[in-house]
Structure formats: structure tokens, C-alpha cells
Amino acid sequence: MRISVIGCGYLGAVHASAMAVLGHDVVGIDVDERKIAQLRAAQPPFFEPGLAEILANATSSGRLAFSTDIEDAATADVHFIAVGTPQSPGSNFADLTYVDAAFASLVPHLREGALVVGKSTVPVGTAQRLAALLAARAPHASLAWNPEFLREGYAVKDTLEPDRLVYGVGDDHAASVLDDVYRTAIDAGTPRIVTDYATAELVKVAANAFLATKISFINAMSEIADATGADVTALADAIGHDARIGRRFLNAGVGFGGGCLPKDIRGFTARADELGLGESLAFLKEVDAINLRQRQRVVDLAVGLLDGAPNGKRVVVLGVTFKPESDDVRDSPALDVAVQLRGLGADVVATDPEGIENARGRHPQLAYVESTDEALRGAELVLLVTEWREYRDLDPQRVASLVATPRIIDGRNVLDPDAWRAAGWVYKGMGRP
Ligand code: UGA
Helix, strand or coil: CEEEEECCCCCHHHHHHHHHHCCCEEEEECCCHHHHHHHHCCCCCCCCCCHHHHHHHHHHHCCEEEECCHHHHCCCCEEEECCCCCECCCCCCECCHHHHHHHHHHHHHCCCCCEEEECCCCCCCHHHHHHHHHHHHCCCCEEEECCCCCCCCCHHHHHHCCCCEEEEECCHHHHHHHHHHCHHHHHCCCCEEEECHHHHHHHHHHHHHHHHHHHHHHHHHHHHHHHHCCCHHHHHHHHHCCCCCCCCCCCCCCCCCCCCHHHHHHHHHHHHHHCCCHHHHHHHHHHHHHHHHHHHHHHHHHHHHCCCCCCCCEEEEECCCCCCCCCCCCCCHHHHHHHHHHHCCCEEEEECCCCHHHHHHHCCCCEECCCHHHHHCCCCEEEECCCCHHHHCCCHHHHHCCCCCCEEEECCCCCCHHHHHHCCCEEECCCCC
16 A cells, blocks of 8 residues: 655654555655654664664665655555644643644645544544544545554564554544555454544543553552552562453552653543543542652652762762663653752763663753763762663672662662672662562
């Protein structure tokens, strides 16, 4: 099929490459000339495991092109809108500027029978509004909403082998076109849910709200565990054995961040308020508050371990990205903690395998060091806040010989407290005795 993907960020660049690998003819469109130049040269503009390989494969097959000119999308039959919907400045609402702009620029180029497919995460009601616009301006085209569930770090696998497909459609034809797009996954038995626009839009935000709630639930338990001497990791293991609960997304720590979970729960509550249903989602405000409190807990723990006097102390922050296997620092709890400690006067040195460039762009006031060993040298306190494999595998004996004072906060509960204490460290986890 001939496909265009509008917006080549974390979602669109992967989607465009994956669709070409699946055999479709794809053009990726973005207004960012630098990004398009990189993609044309088969260079991923961000770190995502496996993207370089599928990008190279798709580009060399001749089935993947990139452009900054929306006119180059005109020959496509299916157009995916994959632009960002960040939190609006100064409010909790999702900012639809980019979706509306992409849509407006595309409409004049739609061929007879074209299908516009929204992938961006939007407030419920958006697809209905855009479908009405389409009916007025391009009645020969139709609209579907097909939310995306990929996780950064696993984006390639999640796109090629999704765990479910959700189509919000206005008619059966749209569903059969999407079936042709996703033929490989459908033939492999991927569950597919065909529904209306509103349900499809809600599925996406409901999924992220549920995941965020699960994380904040276990973080609330970690607060109780801290106060009572209980161990939240054993608690999570125990309740996780109940298949109705499940162990995944029950890791307590510095909390969730990234470009999705935080802004999606805020956008969802803002939309519910707008619908006069604020009470229904009031609990998500608490989920957000618990999450932000985790960052404060790590900062407070750090100040406590520095005897209340962080000023001038060398604090080493391991990890700045919002999670491992990503270079994304959007709403990163790790970076937030580093910035707060710097604000309290600590001599903060941050390191990360992939995220330094993005972190420096946002917070140039922090000192960044590439090498983990170099960062650790002379540390008076170490904070592990993004659980990259490299940090999980650190040898406490060896690291003790690098630092000035062996004190560590395990902000992701991924280290073995006994091993670190046996090597002479003061170890503090989150909700672990
Ligand atoms: C999330 C969803 O998992 C995807 O399904 C969704 O498609 C995506 O948002 C999106 O809306 O685009 P992502 O933001 O890549 O994906 O990251 P997650 O793997 O969900 O992790 C989010 C945050 O939760 C990270 O900061 C992570 O460290 C934290 N987390 C995760 C915990 O603190 N504890 C856990 O047990 C799990």
C-alpha cells in the first residue's frame, strides 16, 4: 500500500520504517529539516534499539522516503498522523496544535478514497471533530483512529508485533483498509478491536492511566513500607503472583516520567473536568501527586544522607533519561532529582549512556560526564535513578574504591542491598528496610 506518515518523532519514525519493512511504500513527512536530512541518510534522529537496522533496511529497499513537503504525501492512500500532543503550556490539556496543523496541511492533498488515520494520543471527541471537518472539506476521504501502544526502548518490536490493534472507525471500509496495512500482524493472530472513535481514543488514555495508577499504587505502598519497616519489593512479588494483579509495572522507585504517562493522565483529567466529570477521574490527580512526591522523597533522602548540608557535596546521579534504553529526558524523574539537588547547592555530576545530549539541552547548568567511573570518582553520595543495565551490574566492591564516601540511594530498587552493605556501603532503597 502507499502510505504517508506525518510526524517523524519517537512514534512516526519507527512507524514509517516498520511499515516499509512490512512491504508498503512509505513517505515520512516532518517540518523539521534536520530530522528529515538524518532520516534520509538512514540515521535515527534519536536512540531507539533496532531502529537503525530497520531504517537502513527500509531505505535501501527503496520503499521508504522522507520529505518536508506535505505535497509528497499526495500519492498515498493511507495517511498516518503521528505528531506529538504535549501538555499545553500553563494547563493540563493536551496541546492539539500539531494534530490540527498536520490535518489542515494534509486535507487539500487527499485523493479519492484516501484514509486518514490518527495515531496521536488525543482527548476524546477529537476524532469526531476532525471527521466532521473532513466531511466538509474532503468528503471523498475518510477518517480512522488507531491508537499506538508502543513503548520506547521496545518501539520496533511493539510496532512489528503489536499485542493488539484498535481501530476507531466510521465505516467498515476503513477497517478493511487498516486490515490490509496490518496484514502481517493480523495473519499472526494479533487481536483486533474494531470500535467507534470515542472508544478508540479512550482506550489509549485509559491504558496509560491504568499503568500510571499501578505504578503510583506501589509507590504509595513503598511510603507505608518505609514507615513500618516492611519491604515493598517482597510485597510486590507476593501480590504480583495473583494473576489478577500481575507483577509487571509494580516496581516502586522514583516514579514515572516520559512524554506519555504524565501528560496523558493530566490531559485525561482536564478533559473529564471539561465534560463535567471531574470527580470520576479525581483519583488520577492523586496518582500524579504520589508520583511527584517520589521525586521529592529521593531528594529528601539525599539531603538526609548528606547530614542536611548538600551544599558543595559531590553527588553523582546515575541516569538522566526517564527509563533505560531511551535517550528521552522529557519529564524525567532522574533529571528532575538532579536539578533539584543542584538547586540546593550540591555539586551534581550526572551521567547516562544515551541521554546526556538531550539533558544538557534542557539543563545546561548541570555537569555531565560520559564515563561512569569518572563520574563516580570522589562521590560523596551516589544516586541510581535510571536503571540502565550498566548501573545494575556495578560491582559494589570496585565502586567503593572510586568514591569518597560509600553512600548510595537506589531510586529504582534494582540493587542487592545485602551485597552493597557487605561492601561497606550505606544503602537506601525506596520502601526497603
Ligand atoms: C508508555 C506506555 O507503556 C505505552 O504503552 C504507550 O504507548 C506509551 O506510553 C505512549 O503513550 O506513547 P513509555 O512512555 O515508553 O510507554 O514508557 P513505560 O515503559 O510505560 O514507562 C513509563 C515510566 O514508568 C518510566 O519512567 C518508567 O521508569 C516508569 N515505571 C515503569 C516505573 O516507575 N515502575 C514500573 O514498574 C514500570
